Amino acid sequence: NAGVTQTPKFQVLKTGQSMTLQCAQDMNHNSMYWYRQDPGMGLRLIYYSASEGTTDKGEVPNGYNVSRLNKREFSLRLESAAPSQTSVYFCASSERLAGDHNEQFFGPGTRLTVL
């Protein structure tokens, strides 16, 4: 099992450009998440998808859109990148949203720089 994979690993954008970060998981998990991590900070939730066909905002959704393409894939789109979106982006998945245990499995991250 590859677990959670993210592409690309690194990206440099100019202000105003758009791009889509891709995430896929092969663990048959229902729930998927997008986080960002700024230097020296903890992770902050951008959007999540409790199950295929649903998406909801997290703590910091402004400037982003998401698509749950199917059960495996969850993409994050920056329509008009801004320098404030320079960050490391992590995708995660978990077995289910509700229930006793919600261990999240994280991908390796995408390092995005917006000039």
Add this chain to the structure above:
Amino acid sequence: DAKTTQPPSMDCAEGRAANLPCNHSTISGNEYVYWYRQIHSQGPQYIIHGLKNNETNEMASLIITEDRKSSTLILPHATLRDTAVYYCIPSTSGTYKYIFGTGTRLKVLA
């Protein structure tokens, strides 16, 4: 959501037990305490979680005080590979919410 307080950094000698404290005095009755760690800039990795009772798995032990206002993660025999940032995260059962603080940067010294 409960707020957490963790020391920003700690050192531990290799082979010794690392005890990482977390204060979560505002935790509610249905909030579990999760611990994750992040090695270098990799994605966080789950370690352990608990509600009221102490828990142990192959990686660590979790001690939760009786009033649930604080907990301690114990790595019984720290190795250099345990050098990481450790996050204590209260999370309500049935929700997606993980609030990551800034964690404790543990450095294991040879």
